[in-house]
Amino acid sequence: MTTISAQSLDLTFPSPDGPVHALSDITLDIAEGEFVSFIGPSGCGKTTFLRCVAALETPTNGQLTVNGMSPDDARKARAYGYVFQAAGLYPWRTIARNISLPLEIMGYAKADRAKRIDAVLELVELDKFANKYPWQLSGGMQQRASIARALAFDAPILLMDEPFGALDEIVRDRLNEELLDLWKRTNKTTLFVTHSIPEAVYLSTKIVVMSPRPGRITDVIDSPLPRDRPLDIRDTPEFLAVAHRVREGLREGMETA
Numbered sequence: 001m002t003t004i005s006a007q008s009l010d011l012t013f014p015s016p017d018g019p020v021h022a023l024s025d026i027t028l029d030i031a032e033g034e035f036v037s038f039i040g041p042s043g044c045g046k047t048t049f050l051r052c053v054a055a056l057e058t059p060t061n062g063q064l065t066v067n068g069m070s071p072d073d074a075r076k077a078r079a080y081g082y083v084f085q086a087a088g089l090y091p092w093r094t095i096a097r098n099i100s101l102p103l104e105i106m107g108y109a110k111a112d113r114a115k116r117i118d119a120v121l122e123l124v125e126l127d128k129f130a131n132k133y134p135w136q137l138s139g140g141m142q143q144r145a146s147i148a149r150a151l152a153f154d155a156p157i158l159l160m161d162e163p164f165g166a167l168d169e170i171v172r173d174r175l176n177e178e179l180l181d182l183w184k185r186t187n188k189t190t191l192f193v194t195h196s197i198p199e200a201v202y203l204s205t206k207i208v209v210m211s212p213r214p215g216r217i218t219d220v221i222d223s224p225l226p227r228d229r230p231l232d233i234r235d236t237p238e239f240l241a242v243a244h245r246v247r248e249g250l251r252e253g254m255e256t257a
């Protein structure tokens with residue numbers, strides 16, 4: 001089943017220096033349960049595309065549906081959780097109460113909130129840290145808490161905008177493994193923005209390569225890798241072949257920009 005369908009999307013931002021063509025002719029179908037990475041140089045429209053899906057931007061032209069609805073209706077139906085590059089946790093609230101906040105805003109009853117908080121904290125293996133404050137956690141743990149917050153209302157779609165961009169490579173490797181495991185257990189349709197080729201190839205069932213000026217898709221790669229992926233799959237010829245194709249797509253995009 002198609003969860004997200006974009007047909008000939010265009011988005012132009014007005015700016016004092018003239019219009020910025022952030023998305024040009026984006027056509028893409030994402031099936032339920034897929035893990036889709038968006039990779040491309042700065043300014044190619046990755047964040048803008050995610051923001052369109054989340055109804056935070058409106059395309060200038062084209063069609064976009066989320067679960068068969070307009071993005072705005074999908075947002076009202078609580079179709080997605082959003083994870084940003086910065087964990088964005090409130091320092092004066094414990095981890096449990098940070099996760100509780102969107103649930104409070106959405107009007108979930110206290111007992112239901114407590115149940116959901118326990119479940120997601122266990123999912124991201126932070127159950128022992130419910131009553132700690134964000135500053136008592138490492139950067140990687142804070143990012144896991146922000147993923148838990150996005151999962152708490154059990155939205156079918158997870159939007160992740162460079163969630164691990166600020167972390168060192170070892171922590172990032174571990175979180176990549178954990179995220180893959182989480183995705184397999186929850187089967188969420190996941191849209192993931194990254195600048196890292198290995199990260200995109202390791203995590204994704206589909207990789208969307210983009211290029212700037214104007215922001216467009218230069219390649220869509222359906223990954224031949226199995227769903228079960230130990231980290232050392234990154235040394236296999238199959239992995240390296242996909243990484244090579246992503247690199248080529250990025251290079252071609254830069255040459256035609």
Ligand SMILES: Nc1ncnc2c1ncn2[C@@H]1O[C@H](COP(=O)(O)OP(=O)(O)OP(=O)(O)O)[C@@H](O)[C@H]1O
Pocket residue numbers: 013014015020021022040041042043044045046047048049215
């Ligand atoms: N609100 C806005 N007004 C004007 N221009 C904007 C606005 N938001 C984004 N842009 C421009 O649109 C283009 C695409 O931006 P976007 O943030 O989607 O790129 P990105 O691929 O996510 O980049 P990065 O990897 O640096 O996060 C850029 O040229 C950016 O400057």
